[in-house]
Amino acid sequence: VERCLAQGLVGAEGFAVDASLIAADANKQRSVPGAEWEIKDDARRSVQEDLAVLDDAAFGAASPVTPKFISPSDPAAQWTGAHKGHAFFAYATNYLIDTDHGVIVDVEATRAIRQAEVGASRTMIDRTENRFGLKPDYLAADSAYGSADNLAWLVKEKDIAPHIPVFDKSNRTDGTFSRSDFTWEAENDRYICPAGKELKQFHRTYATPRSGITSDGRRLYRASKKDCDGCEIKQRCCPNAVARKVPRDLNEDARDVARAIAATPEYEQSRHRRKKVEMLFAHLKRILRMARLRLRGPCGARDEFLLAATAQNLRRLAKLRPQRSPHGIIAV
Numbered sequence: 001v002e003r004c005l006a007q008g009l010v011g012a013e014g015f016a017v018d019a020s021l022i023a024a025d026a027n028k029q030r031s032v033p034g035a036e037w038e039i040k041d042d043a044r045r046s047v048q049e050d051l052a053v054l055d056d057a058a059f060g061a062a063s064p065v066t067p068k069f070i071s072p073s074d075p076a077a078q079w080t081g082a083h084k085g086h087a088f089f090a091y092a093t094n095y096l097i098d099t100d101h102g103v104i105v106d107v108e109a110t111r112a113i114r115q116a117e118v119g120a121s122r123t124m125i126d127r128t129e130n131r132f133g134l135k136p137d138y139l140a141a142d143s144a145y146g147s148a149d150n151l152a153w154l155v156k157e158k159d160i161a162p163h164i165p166v167f168d169k170s171n172r173t174d175g176t177f178s179r180s181d182f183t184w185e186a187e188n189d190r191y192i193c194p195a196g197k198e199l200k201q202f203h204r205t206y207a208t209p210r211s212g213i214t215s216d217g218r219r220l221y222r223a224s225k226k227d228c229d230g231c232e233i234k235q236r237c238c239p240n241a242v243a244r245k246v247p248r249d250l251n252e253d254a255r256d257v258a259r260a261i262a263a264t265p266e267y268e269q270s271r272h273r274r275k276k277v278e279m280l281f282a283h284l285k286r287i288l289r290m291a292r293l294r295l296r297g298p299c300g301a302r303d304e305f306l307l308a309a310t311a312q313n314l315r316r317l318a319k320l321r322p323q324r325s326p327h328g329i330i331a332v
């Protein structure tokens with residue numbers, strides 16, 4: 001990465017992040033159901049070390065889900081059916097790239113679960129900033145990275161523009177109005193419904209002020225029963241409720257930032273540039289033939305992923321900045 005920086009191949013205007021699954025050296029035939037798995041006291045030291053890494057939040061400890069199968073020879077490998085085809089044991093290689101020339105600025109191995117991949121993106125952004133003093137103006141990624149929590153981290157803590165589709169489950173499919181049909185008025189802390197009525201958190205003043213935050217970290221905005229009772233379009237809004245309620249995530253403002261960016265021409269450009277990271281994964285598998293890991297455990301995966309990414313950067317460097325020796329041999 002330092003060579004690429006010295007050669008001016010990293011502009012740091014925009015980064016893109018993504019993850020790809022690589023099969024682990026573990027077989028289904030020798031696996032055990034996750035619920036029956038227990039670590040024996042006399043387990044090999046390497047196995048115990050591998051399992052210790054699982055407590056690392058960035059590696060995927062965020063998920064409390066018991067995997068369906070565990071491989072005793074590599075218990076940190078994740079049983080995953082994410083490819084919609086057959087399930088297999090895998091690790092995820094995570095790339096953070098500069099979108100100018102597709103230079104990989106950081107790489108991280110994780111379990112093949114979304115929480116771990118999002119955790120890795122944060123680790124890599126922090127590490128790249130600390131190591132090279134590089135922080136991008138924007139980060140491009142797919143909707144797996146578009147949770148309110150992650151968008152808030154990018155917008156509020158890192159001051160990085162999220163060129164990321166918002167992960168939003170609030171869209172309704174039963175024909176009634178979705179949250180996007182309600183207009184948010186930040187200055188008045190209220191929504192305006194399609195009939196022009198307001199939805200507020202509190203319709204009266206409480207002697208003891210309330211936080212208004214629900215146990216799942218959201219605020220509820222309610223229409224008044226009087227407005228909904230007399231509303232002509234109630235059937236399209238809340239046919240089975242007395243009045244409409246609209247929940248708002250505490251980090252909805254960060255989602256709004258991402259939504260506004262998604263409507264700009266710059267977003268369209270960064271969406272195309274994001275494809276460079278997918279091309280690197282395709283190259284990794286088809287040309288470098290990294291379809292299955294040879295080493296076991298998180299450290300083995302980390303080493304192989306780091307070496308492969310280094311090889312890809314060297315190829316890029318040789319292609320974009322070829323240096324000819326006096327004998328005509330191209331050196332990097």
Ligand code: SF4
Binds near residue numbers: 197234
């Ligand atoms: S039912 Fe209530 S919230 Fe829905 S559109 Fe009518 S007045 Fe607005």
